Amino acid sequence: MEYTNFGKAGVRVSRLALGMGLRGQDDAAEAQRAVEHAMAQGINLIDCANIYGLMDDRANVRVSEAILGKAIKGKRADVLITSKVAQVIGPGENDYGLSRYHIMREVERSLKNIGTDHIDFYIVHVFDPSTPLEETVRALDDLVRSGKVRYIGASRFESWQMMKALWIADRFNANPFMCVQHHYNLLNRRLEAQMFPLLRDQGLGAMVFSPLSVGLLSGLYSPESDPPPGSYWASRPIEEYRAKVSGAGGEVISTVIDIARELNKTPAQVALAWVLSHPEITLAITGGDTVAHLDDNLGAVGWTLDDALREKLDAVSATLVR
Amino acid sequence: MDYTNFGKAGVRVSRLALGMGMRGQDDAAEAQRAVEHAIAQGINLIDCANIYGLMDDRANVRMSEAILGKALKGKRNDVLITSKVAQVVGPGENDYGLSRYHIMREAERSLKNIGTDHIDFYLVHVFDQQTPLEETVRALDDLVSSGKVRYVGCCNFAAWQVMKALWTADRVNANSFMCVQNYYNLHNRRMEAEMFPLLRDQGLGAMVFSPLNIGLLSGLYSPDSDPPAGSHWASRPIEEFRSKVTGVGGEVISTVFEVAGELGKTPAQVALAWVLSHPEITLAITGGDTAEHLDDNLGAVGWTLDDSLREKLDAASAPLGIT
Numbered sequence: 353m354e355y356t357n358f359g360k361a362g363v364r365v366s367r368l369a370l371g372m373g374l375r376g377q378d379d380a381a382e383a384q385r386a387v388e389h390a391m392a393q394g395i396n397l398i399d400c401a402n403i404y405g406l407m408d409d410r411a412n413v414r415v416s417e418a419i420l421g422k423a424i425k426g427k428r429a430d431v432l433i434t435s436k437v438a439q440v441i442g443p444g445e446n447d448y449g450l451s452r453y454h455i456m457r458e459v460e461r462s463l464k465n466i467g468t469d470h471i472d473f474y475i476v477h478v479f480d481p482s483t484p485l486e487e488t489v490r491a492l493d494d495l496v497r498s499g500k501v502r503y504i505g506a507s508r509f510e511s512w513q514m515m516k517a518l519w520i521a522d523r524f525n526a527n528p529f530m531c532v533q534h535h536y537n538l539l540n541r542r543l544e545a546q547m548f549p550l551l552r553d554q555g556l557g558a559m560v561f562s563p564l565s566v567g568l569l570s571g572l573y574s575p576e577s578d579p580p581p582g583s584y585w586a587s588r589p590i591e592e593y594r595a596k597v598s599g600a601g602g603e604v605i606s607t608v609i610d611i612a613r614e615l616n617k618t619p620a621q622v623a624l625a626w627v628l629s630h631p632e633i634t635l636a637i638t639g640g641d642t643v644a645h646l647d648d649n650l651g652a653v654g655w656t657l658d659d660a661l662r663e664k665l666d667a668v669s670a671t672l673v674r
Numbered sequence: 675m676d677y678t679n680f681g682k683a684g685v686r687v688s689r690l691a692l693g694m695g696m697r698g699q700d701d702a703a704e705a706q707r708a709v710e711h712a713i714a715q716g717i718n719l720i721d722c723a724n725i726y727g728l729m730d731d732r733a734n735v736r737m738s739e740a741i742l743g744k745a746l747k748g749k750r751n752d753v754l755i756t757s758k759v760a761q762v763v764g765p766g767e768n769d770y771g772l773s774r775y776h777i778m779r780e781a782e783r784s785l786k787n788i789g790t791d792h793i794d795f796y797l798v799h800v801f802d803q804q805t806p807l808e809e810t811v812r813a814l815d816d817l818v819s820s821g822k823v824r825y826v827g828c829c830n831f832a833a834w835q836v837m838k839a840l841w842t843a844d845r846v847n848a849n850s851f852m853c854v855q856n857y858y859n860l861h862n863r864r865m866e867a868e869m870f871p872l873l874r875d876q877g878l879g880a881m882v883f884s885p886l887n888i889g890l891l892s893g894l895y896s897p898d899s900d901p902p903a904g905s906h907w908a909s910r911p912i913e914e915f916r917s918k919v920t921g922v923g924g925e926v927i928s929t930v931f932e933v934a935g936e937l938g939k940t941p942a943q944v945a946l947a948w949v950l951s952h953p954e955i956t957l958a959i960t961g962g963d964t965a966e967h968l969d970d971n972l973g974a975v976g977w978t979l980d981d982s983l984r985e986k987l988d989a990a991s992a993p994l995g996i997t
Contacts, residue, residue, distance in 0.1 A: 510833070510867075510868050510871070511832070511833055511834035511837075511868060512833035512834055512836070512837045512868050512869075512871070512872040512875075514834070515833075515834045515837030515838055515841065516837055516875070518841070519837065519840070519841035519844065522841065522845065523844065545832075546832050546833060546834055546868060547834075549832070549834070550834045553834075553838070
């Protein structure tokens with residue numbers, strides 16, 4: 353495994369993290385084994401959230417945190433964990449958002465649910481336009497100062513929202529966000545236009561999710577055929593799948609498969625290596641619902657794409673930058 | 675003419691401004707008459723820059739400012755003017771950018787060239803990666819404090835760069851940007867993704883340029899034929915024109931024609947009215963190299979597109995994306 357500083361911060365992280373969204377996992381014991389296996393293979397950051405649960409089903413909120421707690425028993429000091437707050441967690445008026453009330457309530461619940469006294473990266477899951485950002489920034493700062501949280505970050509903020517949050521933290525001498533979490537892969541390069549220059553300018557680190565675009569770049573799917581039975585995309589409307597794998601998207605997938613063959617790597621490894629080739633990206637969060645997928649993904653680190661192949665992937669996905 | 679506050683600032687501006695980029699004008703006397711005509715018709719903001727000159731030719735830098743100065747004689751107190759700094763104005767190491775040195779030198783040159791003691795909106799023309807933003811923000815603040823400039827703003831900044839500038843101004847207690855100037859029209863709606871929410875959040879005003887996308891939305895051009903002889907697009911490679919008017923771009927143009935026909939307006943008026951229908955847009959800068967074009971454009975104010983026609987134009991241009 354390779355490790356790097358998280359942006360300009362001192363903490364060191366593995367370039368692959370394990371995500372506990374569990375989109376395709378319905379077995380808690382298997383999910384726990386995947387976390388244990390990830391840690392044994394050198395992954396030192398596990399990405400979680402208060403809403404995550406088996407099959408990414410809102411009926412299972414908080415289940416991922418409970419599984420994470422079991423998996424890190426006896427190893428807590430050697431692994432970094434995230435959790436998140438802001439998404440709807442119940443039917444009540446205060447069951448979502450970024451108010452001080454909701455943040456404080458949810459962090460206590462997450463700590464208890466995971467069975468730990470601190471969360472390493474506590475991340476706001478979405479922007480909340482109905483709460484003053486000052487209220488959110490001050491609440492998060494209090495969590496850092498009281499030791500319940502080590503670092504704070506923001507998921508899916510636009511670049512101007514991130515700058516506003518950094519500005520407010522500066523104004524109140526509060527601990528600022530040092531981490532962004534965003535969607536980034538060969539089929540979605542929107543992060544490059546505004547967020548990449550911001551990350552360089554401010555020295556923030558970035559964790560990216562869906563580096564394989566929900567499996568489309570994993571090698572399991574081909575533009576020429578329907579999704580294999582039992583796969584995630586076989587469970588979705590076929591038109592949605594076909595829209596993703598036709599045109600520019602399909603050309604990207606084919607190019608990934610070609611390069612993988614040329615390098616004797618798997619498509620997933622090539623698509624992940626392309627993500628990790630950007631210095632703005634600190635780490636990629638892989639799903640790896642099963643140990644076999646995770647082992648495939650682990651083969652994305654320890655080597656780099658040469659410039660010619662990287663440029664080939666850049667070119668074929670260029671129309672997807674915006 | 676309709677007037678509005680510039681963002682949250684107190685100053686009131688006409689919703690159409692005249693731009694002095696002079697892309698298609700080679701006659702200084704005619705350009706001066708266009709400014710005088712615009713002012714007579716109620717336009718109270720003229721947009722200029724140190725680099726602007728006849729035919730938008732860098733051999734003619736500073737000429738638009740000189741024309742503006744002549745047109746303003748005796749009317750300076752009734753008109754708001756902009757100028758801009760940052761673009762390359764010469765071959766020297768300090769002939770561009772946003773250093774304190776260059777800003778102070780160029781502000782003095784612009785004042786002298788226009789023949790005025792103050793510029794109402796002084797805008798940085800592009801972001802300068804080589805100069806600390808704090809140096810720029812402090813220099814602009816000193817121009818405001820010393821009375822040489824009334825307001826400051828920025829052109830062509832990304833949303834995060836605007837936020838960084840506002841943050842920097844707050845930190846050093848400086849006058850902050852109250853104005854952005856960006857590219858916006860039915861063919862290019864990129865401002866909507868990040869800049870629109872920023873403008874609402876921070877209360878800034880926006881001047882937009884190319885509201886007719888260099889004439890493509892003016893009615894002079896049709897997706898079905900080549901550009902008319904003597905027009906701007908006839909002077910460009912034909913492939914470039916064709917790529918702009920085929921596919922979605924062409925459908926947008928056809929929809930503008932259709933809506934114009936339905937309303938008894940000109941295509942230019944419809945395309946401008948669509949731009950001005952967004953509350954985030956304070957004013958649109960029209961080129962109007964000739965008095966006829968300007969008179970056409972003036973017909974874009976005083977009425978509003980109804981919701982169904984606005985939605986039709988939104989839908990036609992939606993595939994062009996907003997990010």
